[in-house]
Amino acid sequence: MTTYKRYLYNPFAIAVGFCVVLVAIFTVLWILVPPPPKVIEMATGFPTGLYYQFGERLKEEVAKDGVDLEVKATGGTIDNLGLLNDPNSGVNFAMVQGGVADVSKYPNLVSIAGMFYEPIWVWYREPGFKSEGGRLQVLSQLKGKRVAIGNEGSGTLALSTALLKISGIKEDEIHGEKLKPDQALAKLSNGELDAVFIVAAAEAPILKKFYEFPGIRLMSFDQADAYTRNLPYLSKVSVPRGLLSIEHDVPRQDIQVIAPTATLVTQDKVSPAMISLMLSASYDILKSYSRLQKPGEFPSGVGMDFPLHVDAEIYLKDGPSFLHRHLPFWTAVWVGRFVKIVIPLLVILIPLFTYIPSAKNFLLRLKLAQVYAELRELERNAFNPDLKEKNFRDLETIEKRVGNIKVSMMDSKELYDLKGHVGDVRARLKHLYP
Numbered sequence: 001m002t003t004y005k006r007y008l009y010n011p012f013a014i015a016v017g018f019c020v021v022l023v024a025i026f027t028v029l030w031i032l033v034p035p036p037p038k039v040i041e042m043a044t045g046f047p048t049g050l051y052y053q054f055g056e057r058l059k060e061e062v063a064k065d066g067v068d069l070e071v072k073a074t075g076g077t078i079d080n081l082g083l084l085n086d087p088n089s090g091v092n093f094a095m096v097q098g099g100v101a102d103v104s105k106y107p108n109l110v111s112i113a114g115m116f117y118e119p120i121w122v123w124y125r126e127p128g129f130k131s132e133g134g135r136l137q138v139l140s141q142l143k144g145k146r147v148a149i150g151n152e153g154s155g156t157l158a159l160s161t162a163l164l165k166i167s168g169i170k171e172d173e174i175h176g177e178k179l180k181p182d183q184a185l186a187k188l189s190n191g192e193l194d195a196v197f198i199v200a201a202a203e204a205p206i207l208k209k210f211y212e213f214p215g216i217r218l219m220s221f222d223q224a225d226a227y228t229r230n231l232p233y234l235s236k237v238s239v240p241r242g243l244l245s246i247e248h249d250v251p252r253q254d255i256q257v258i259a260p261t262a263t264l265v266t267q268d269k270v271s272p273a274m275i276s277l278m279l280s281a282s283y284d285i286l287k288s289y290s291r292l293q294k295p296g297e298f299p300s301g302v303g304m305d306f307p308l309h310v311d312a313e314i315y316l317k318d319g320p321s322f323l324h325r326h327l328p329f330w331t332a333v334w335v336g337r338f339v340k341i342v343i344p345l346l347v348i349l350i351p352l353f354t355y356i357p358s359a360k361n362f363l364l365r366l367k368l369a370q371v372y373a374e375l376r377e378l379e380r381n382a383f384n385p386d387l388k389e390k391n392f393r394d395l396e397t398i399e400k401r402v403g404n405i406k407v408s409m410m411d412s413k414e415l416y417d418l419k420g421h422v423g424d425v426r427a428r429l430k431h432l433y434p
């Protein structure tokens with residue numbers, strides 16, 4: 001019998017082969033289910049803005065779970081989208097202002113959750129609107145005025161441009177300047193500007209710099225409902241008198257503003273564990289962002305440009321998974337990863353186990369069939385006197401092999417039938433060669 005055949009009928013060799021295949025499948029699945037990264041990067045905005053501040057607070061929270069979050073300062077939403085969409089930028093997450101992105105240009109991006117309202121604040125100098133009684137109530141009043149509309153790469157620029165367009169104000173009908181918030185504030189306070197657009201949450205540090213200057217007021221959007229009906233990504237938000245600063249009485253009366261939602265966005269290939277980590281960390285942070293939103297209103301799954309990731313949707317609806325609810329983050333990650341691998345293996349192996357008895361029976365029959373084939377060969381050569389000694393040697397070899405065959409009680413009959421047939425062949429050879 002050849003070496004190949006010995007291995008084919010050897011149960012130990014079969015078991016070793018099965019284990020090798022099992023390990024190979026496990027290894028492939030382990031590679032296909034990679035662990036989440038321990039170092040991630042998040043694009044935010046200016047260091048003076050809430051995006052950056054929010055990123056810094058997220059960094060503190062996720063560090064408790066052994067993840068290093070690098071916060072990247074940028075020019076704003078447009079820059080963030082470009083970085084997130086660039087596979088070579090290293091950016092994993094980004095804060096994005098609602099209503100800015102052309103979603104069709106970023107098919108691989110998804111939302112994790114809306115984090116907070118980001119109102120459009122229009123600050124203006126009363127002397128610039130003397131003919132209107134010193135008040136700015138509708139954007140059409142900005143025609144002919146000097147207005148800061150946001151810096152390049154910012155969501156403020158994209159949104160202010162959309163608002164001016166829908167308000168019927170052409171580009172050449174205002175003196176628009178693309179400035180960063182600090183630059184715009186300096187010019188507004190010096191009388192070089194009449195109004196400034198800025199998009200920021202009520203908690204953003206940059207807003208404090210505006211209400212410290214006298215003669216600067218906040219616009220109340222009298223047409224807020226009209227804007228939200230025409231631009232669905234906007235929400236109308238009421239701002240009570242003194243909300244921004246009781247000390248400076250800002251705003252001086254109840255006003256209404258329109259607000260997109262600041263959204264945490266990532267690539268669609270993001271690890272589900274990272275979604276759980278970021279959402280868990282954001283819940284604690286957003287408890288302090290309560291000036292404009294209701295308790296528990298954020299993180300939210302509504303008002304976003306990009307589709308909500310399915311794992312984020314489940315988290316927002318049902319909370320963290322069982323593993324992340326009861327185990328430390330990395331323990332839950334590795335246990336979950338193991339489970340994701342074991343389940344496919346069980347799907348493959350359980351049906352195979354049902355065929356094991358049939359396979360064993362088939363292998364036994366192969367062994368017996370091989371012996372019967374050799375017995376037939378002996379019988380064909382039995383009448384050749386020149387092969388007498390060879391026939392007896394071959395028969396002795398067959399008897400030893402048959403004697404070493406191990407079978408279960410259920411298969412004993414087949415083995416003893418074989419032994420009987422081997423005995424018959426020996427008796428026949430003895431009869432031919434007395």
